[in-house]
Amino acid sequence: MTRAWKLPILLLLCGSVVAAGLIAGGDVGSAVAPLLVFLVLAGVNSPLIFPRPVGALEAQRRSAVDGRPVVFWRSGCKYCLRLRIRLRIRLGRDARRLHWVDIWRDPAGAAAVRAANDGDETVPTVFVAGRAHVDPDPAWVREQLPPSV
Structure with missing residues (x-):
């Protein structure tokens, strides 16, 4: 922490x-x-600047239930910041609908990112339907959100 x-x-x-x-x-x-x-x-x-992170296991469980993407990030990462700001600009408070996992706070999150990136802790890594996408375009991430109820 x-x-x-x-x-x-x-x-x-x-x-x-x-x-x-x-x-x-x-x-x-x-x-x-x-x-x-x-x-x-x-x-x-x-x-x-980021929403309150959840643990990787909890985020993956929630994502399986609601279909929302899981974003693995860390503070100090300019690409994570870019993704977060662009999502916040386009989605406003809906950017909080994503499940955010801080890999520096959650060892399971760091392990998930390393498993998806050949041992590297490359962030942001976004998991959608169990598939990892490294440094995706913010517009693409917005498209992956299910419609809000």
Whole structure:
């Protein structure tokens, strides 16, 4: 769980160091911009932007019942972030209808991704009807969602 927060914390620390350097140099006004940029980067790369993840076994069980895709992701992955943002833009709150599994929080999820990708933890990996699709197009993922009730 702490591994998911390492990059956001590092970004916050870097932003603080840059801002402190500018403040120490007497340029208080220009310290705000880099601090805000690092804050936004930390937020985007944190687990906060993704819905609450479920375990791989629970996600696979739910998917078998409701037919929704299972998305295996990890924080700090720019391709996962791209998929998540594009789904959120097009689907809004319906992006939460997908089953999201954080492979850094769930060892079974990491094992499922490695099994599907010849031993690599390549994400995002989306399972639809038991078949793995690595880094699929967000439009294709949207098409795989069953109609909402």
